[in-house]
Amino acid sequence: MDFSDIYQRMKFEAYEISEDERAQLTSYLRSPGSISTAKSHAGLLVFCYSSEPASENIELVRKFLAKHVEDYTRSAAVTGLYRIWKLGTTSDIDNLLGLVALWPEDSRYSTSISAIGCAFLLMHRLQDRRLSLALRQLLETLHEELRQDNELAVGLFIHACWSAYDNWAQSNLQRRIHFDTIEEALSIYWDRQRYFLEPIN
Template identity: 75%
Template sequence: MDFSDIYQRMKFEAYEISESERIQLTDYLKSTVSTSRPESHAALLVFCYSSNPEPQNVALVRKFLAKQTNDYTRSAAVTGLYRIWRLATPSDIDDLLGLLTLWSVDSRHDTSIAAIECAFLLMHQLQDRHLSSILRQLLETLHEQVRRDSDLAVGLFTYACWSAYDNWARANGERRTHFDSIEEALPVYWDRHKYLLESIN
């Protein structure tokens, strides 16, 4: 199966996978080789968009959060769990926060990007001030690392600022925009209180 082609068709042509395709997809994701292959990224997105977050489905996707999973593939598992299915139980949020703490591991860059996006999304969805406080700390930590010329932190900081703005814009009906430069990210950072929730007293 060409998972990427199916994902694009689902995204742009409202394509619905057949039962035989679903069986093939599920069997592939259950296989031992799926965690090491980048093409599993598209497979996971197809699976999550075409399935409900039933316990067995969630358990299958969680398999791809493991340390040995290909980073690009792991990022799709994060997206599926937290952006597509929007899982938000306390244990789900704890798992997401655990993913955020690993941002400095270079081999988890794609996973960190996905976790940052999902955390800002759920922060607004749940109006979760604790999650907001964690994201504030993350922004400040990343900014400090940018000041120390950390190449890894620059991309994550820029993305985190964009994600903070974009999810705020979506939640408040404001104009959405895209940026990917540090110069555009800094104004969002300096005004970060606007894009986060009020601090916990």
């Protein structure tokens, strides 16, 4: 099965996978080799968009969060659990906070990008102040790493600033924009207080 083709058809043509395709996809994701290939990225997205977050489905996707899973594939599991299914129990938030905290690992770059974006999404959706506090601290840390010329931090800082603005804009019915430069990200960073939840005094 060409998971990428199916995903594009679902995204742009409102395609619905057949029961036979779903059975093949589920069998593939359960196979041991699925954790070590980038093609599982699209497979996980197809699975999450076409399935309900039933306990057995959640358990299957969560296996792709493990440390030894290929990074690009792991990032799709994060997207599936927290952006597509929008899981938001206390344990889910704990897991997401743990994923965000692992950003310094170069081998988890794609996972970190997904986790940061999902954390901003759920912060607004759930009005979760733990996520807000963690993301504030992350932005401060990434900015400091930027000043220390940490190349890994550059893309994460830009993405975190864009995610902060984009999710705030959607929650407040403001115009969405896209940017990918340090200069644009810094303009968000200097005005960062508006993009987080008010702390509890």
